[in-house]
Amino acid sequence: DRVLIRIKDLTAEKADEVVWVRGRIHTSRAKGKQCFLVLRQQQFNIQALVAVGQHASKQMVKFAANINKESIVDVEGVVRKAYQKIGGCTQQDVELHVQRIYVISLAEPRLPLQLDDAVRPEVEGDEDGRATVNQDTRLDNRVIDLRTSTSQAIFCLQSGICQLFRETLIRKGFVEIQTPKIISAASEGGANVFTVSYFKSSAYLAQSPQLYKQMCICADFEKVFCVGPVFRAEDSNTHRHLTEFVGLDIEMAFNYHYHEVVDEIADTLVQIFKGLQERFQTEIQTVNKQFPCEPFKFLEPTLRLEYCEAVAMLREAGIEMGDEEDLSTPNEKLLGRLVKEKYDTDFYILDKYPLAVRPFYTMPDPVNPKNSNSYDMFMRGEEILSGAQRIHDPQLLTERAKHHGIDLEKIKAYIDSFRFGAPPHAGGGIGLERVTMLYLGLHNVRQTSMFPRDPKRLTP
Numbered sequence: 001d002r003v004l005i006r007i008k009d010l011t012a013e014k015a016d017e018v019v020w021v022r023g024r025i026h027t028s029r030a031k032g033k034q035c036f037l038v039l040r041q042q043q044f045n046i047q048a049l050v051a052v053g054q055h056a057s058k059q060m061v062k063f064a065a066n067i068n069k070e071s072i073v074d075v076e077g078v079v080r081k082a083y084q085k086i087g088g089c090t091q092q093d094v095e096l097h098v099q100r101i102y103v104i105s106l107a108e109p110r111l112p113l114q115l116d117d118a119v120r121p122e123v124e125g126d127e128d129g130r131a132t133v134n135q136d137t138r139l140d141n142r143v144i145d146l147r148t149s150t151s152q153a154i155f156c157l158q159s160g161i162c163q164l165f166r167e168t169l170i171r172k173g174f175v176e177i178q179t180p181k182i183i184s185a186a187s188e189g190g191a192n193v194f195t196v197s198y199f200k201s202s203a204y205l206a207q208s209p210q211l212y213k214q215m216c217i218c219a220d221f222e223k224v225f226c227v228g229p230v231f232r233a234e235d236s237n238t239h240r241h242l243t244e245f246v247g248l249d250i251e252m253a254f255n256y257h258y259h260e261v262v263d264e265i266a267d268t269l270v271q272i273f274k275g276l277q278e279r280f281q282t283e284i285q286t287v288n289k290q291f292p293c294e295p296f297k298f299l300e301p302t303l304r305l306e307y308c309e310a311v312a313m314l315r316e317a318g319i320e321m322g323d324e325e326d327l328s329t330p331n332e333k334l335l336g337r338l339v340k341e342k343y344d345t346d347f348y349i350l351d352k353y354p355l356a357v358r359p360f361y362t363m364p365d366p367v368n369p370k371n372s373n374s375y376d377m378f379m380r381g382e383e384i385l386s387g388a389q390r391i392h393d394p395q396l397l398t399e400r401a402k403h404h405g406i407d408l409e410k411i412k413a414y415i416d417s418f419r420f421g422a423p424p425h426a427g428g429g430i431g432l433e434r435v436t437m438l439y440l441g442l443h444n445v446r447q448t449s450m451f452p453r454d455p456k457r458l459t460p
Helices: 058-065 123-129 134-140 149-171 210-219 259-279 283-291 308-317 331-343 394-403 410-418 432-440
Strands: 019-031 034-041 044-051 072-081 094-105 195-198 199-206 223-231 244-252 303-305 346-350 374-379 383-388 427-432
Touching: 019 044, 019 058, 019 094, 034 058, 044 058, 058 123, 094 303, 149 223, 149 244, 149 259, 149 283, 199 331, 210 223, 210 244, 210 410, 210 427, 244 432, 259 283, 259 346, 259 374, 259 383, 259 432, 283 432, 303 308, 303 331, 308 331, 308 346, 331 374, 331 383, 346 427, 374 427, 374 432, 383 432, 394 410, 427 432
Parallel strands: 044 094, 303 346
Antiparallel strands: 019 034, 019 072, 034 044, 072 094, 195 199, 223 244, 244 427, 346 374, 374 383, 383 427
């Protein structure tokens, strides 16, 4: 008949109640005839006291003190108000006076890493010589690392991004679709694809759901989105590249101008940022304890700059670059700092990219043939979305593919999808892990990928 209570619900309002709690033994410390335990559930924890008396013998105190860290236990106890704030616990105003304790699952005595070390800010560890845990050790022992309060907060917030993405787009009249991840030709006409054996032939893992998003627009769905894995066979060992990541993809028909789509995507991201501020302050503050960062700033409406304006800002800062040259990663970051100084925003849109640096399916600018109707969106000086108006005329699409030297036979299905009438449309793809990383001000996308895949990591 036990009813297990969540640790986060153990507040002063529960004082003097007898409750059952399930949690992990985070720490234990014996002192004379009593033992102090810290019980943990996700990012919440509470101090529990086992003391010799009416409900606990010396043997019980000794038993409790010797339960291995990370073991799962059920505890019956009385909620008591604390005489003073309990440091190091999320439940600072109450503690649990234990009457009974049962071990549900015993952990091994030696842990591959200590959770207290894994949540320690690196600066603190450097200053006093205490241990911190490096990234490879974390990822090699991901199940343990994901138990830390920081990891729990990161992935709760990431779940919130997906939820807000869906909520916002459904409210705007979008339809969620599911697209194939095993495809017959490279989705973007490039070579950076994973080839897989497919019965007596070969297939590819999808670089993007773009073809299928566009086919749905051609099928009169008007507004679609999808959430799913994206695969990129790029040998990029950087802080922001993964070979598999989660794509938040949007595609939409428009009436008069592709900026209708740009504004819709930008507003979707703004609604996500606002929702995170309102619903996930606890998680944001938990992450900030280990990785301090300035709060994420954004404007309404979102700042939109044209590419030529960005080039002018960089030249003014001493950077030499051509009008049709793509932004390098260092220049992206510098531009982000310049925009922050001038406009006080961490989120902005760069519009009208040079046609020469965009994929073959990008619609040329009808006013300036050197430019394109394409755009990127940036958070804290790093790109999180790349998008464009798509060419919906099969003849122009064929010409642009030839110009880029693409084998027309390999993209025949793509071009054919526009032969039966296609409305003007645009869209883009967002990297979920990057959005999480940059919103929280973290420094490596592997911190926001639950089980990251990169050129050097295929496990766990």
